[in-house]
Amino acid sequence: MNTAMNCRPTLSLLLILLLFSGALAAAPEARTYQMAQRSAEGVAQQIRELYPDGQVSITARGQQMVVRGEPEVLDEIGRLVETMDVAPSxxxxxxxxxxxxxxxxxxxxxxxxxxxxxxxxxxxxxxxxxxxxxxxxxxxxxxxxxxxxxxxxxxxxxxxxxxxxxxxxxxxxxxxxxxxxxxxxxxxxxxxxxxxxxxxxxxxxxxxxxxxxxxxxxxxxxxxxxxxxxxxxxxxxxxxxxxxxxxxxxxxxxxxxxxxx
Structure with a gap:
């Protein structure tokens, strides 16, 4: 009986820790992307069209673009930037x-x-x-x-x-x-x-x-x-x-x- 009662606080604590760690993992962050071939504003405009529902916040100046969003989305954007940052045809x-x-x-x-x-x-x-x-x-x-x-x-x-x-x-x-x-x-x-x-x-x-x-x-x-x-x-x-x-x-x-x- 006491063992079962002792386990309940432990399970509750583990559940809270898991939820808290998940929230931390999904917390928005900011990443900076440096362009080599194109202007940051041109790439930023295309990114905004792909994520129109406020999923990301983008600022661009010169060759540098700063994007704030969830890590998974930022990973996707990083891969997109690699394909977009090429010399214009x-x-x-x-x-x-x-x-x-x-x-x-x-x-x-x-x-x-x-x-x-x-x-x-x-x-x-x-x-x-x-x-x-x-x-x-x-x-x-x-x-x-x-x-x-x-x-x-x-x-x-x-x-x-x-x-x-x-x-x-x-x-x-x-x-x-x-x-x-x-x-x-x-x-x-x-x-x-x-x-x-x-x-x-x-x-x-x-x-x-x-x-x-x-x-x-x-x-x-x-x-x-x-x-x-x-x-x-x-x-x-x-x-x-x-x-x-x-x-x-x-x-x-x-x-x-x-x-x-």
């Missing part, structure tokens, strides 16, 4: 554009000379076809802005949403495409494509562009159609003795391919 983006313009003009009129009536009529059709290719070198984390046949680098990758260009001084136009490539493997490249379109109902000022995001996974060197832009104008003028009309229709199609260097 360089890629060549080639943009091919086809620009077609169809213009029509026509007019007619009459004149009277010595009681003779003369009637004049004229019709003219002009068709223009132009193909163009441009190339640009970018790294992981950069985007290419494509508009009106021009291609330029944007320093950070863009995500979808309403008017993402509003916070980028480098993007002045409100139309075109933003292409953000990311190397997945030797056989695959992921393209994050944001297409811009004018939104005349935009309010407040500065937020009058809608952006639609598409994600495509392609092989390096494969051509991908981004989309096309169309414009059409019709005009007419008339007077007592004449009438003229004109119409202009233009269509521009863009394709892009990415090659890993």
């Amino acid at each position: 360089q890629m060549r983006i080639t943009v091919r554009s086809r620009h077609n313009v169809d213009a029509k003009t026509g007019g007619g009129g009459f004149s009277v000379n010595n009681n003779q009536v003369s009637v004049q009529a004229e019709r003219k059709v002009t068709t223009t076809r132009r193909n163009q290719e441009r190339t640009l070198i970018v790294q992981d984390g950069q985007s290419a802005h494509i508009a009106s046949g021009q291609v330029r680098t944007v320093p950070i990758a863009i995500r979808g949403g309403r008017n993402p260009a509003a916070f980028l001084g480098q993007v002045e136009t409100r139309s075109g495409f933003l292409v953000s490539p990311q190397v997945i493997s030797d056989q695959a490249v992921e393209l994050n494509i944001v297409s811009f379109e004018e939104d005349p109902k935009g309010n407040p000022p500065g937020y009058d562009t809608e952006a639609v995001m598409t994600i495509r996974r392609v092989e390096p060197g494969e051509w991908v159609e981004l989309g096309s832009t169309r414009q059409q104008r019709v005009g007419e003028q008339s007077g007592i003795t004449y009438q003229t009309g004109n119409s202009r229709r233009q269509n521009q199609t863009f394709e892009v391919k990415v090659e890993v260097l």
Whole structure:
């Protein structure tokens, strides 16, 4: 009887010690990770996306990142950092554009000379076809802005949403495409494509562009159609003795391919 009673405090004490040691083992701690190839902020952003529920607290400056969390999670992050801290891949983006313009003009009129009536009529059709290719070198984390046949680098990758260009001084136009490539493997490249379109109902000022995001996974060197832009104008003028009309229709199609260097 006494032996059983003596065992109970001992078992209780052991249970308390086990619970206490388990709590100590799971207590959050802070670890510092030093980057050799990439900026700490770039790696930190990717880590935050993988652990979005407040599992870890991350601060980054320069090449150093400090993460606070449970030891098991920190072990995982350590392994991730080893795979992420590599030199950014360089890629060549080639943009091919086809620009077609169809213009029509026509007019007619009459004149009277010595009681003779003369009637004049004229019709003219002009068709223009132009193909163009441009190339640009970018790294992981950069985007290419494509508009009106021009291609330029944007320093950070863009995500979808309403008017993402509003916070980028480098993007002045409100139309075109933003292409953000990311190397997945030797056989695959992921393209994050944001297409811009004018939104005349935009309010407040500065937020009058809608952006639609598409994600495509392609092989390096494969051509991908981004989309096309169309414009059409019709005009007419008339007077007592004449009438003229004109119409202009233009269509521009863009394709892009990415090659890993």
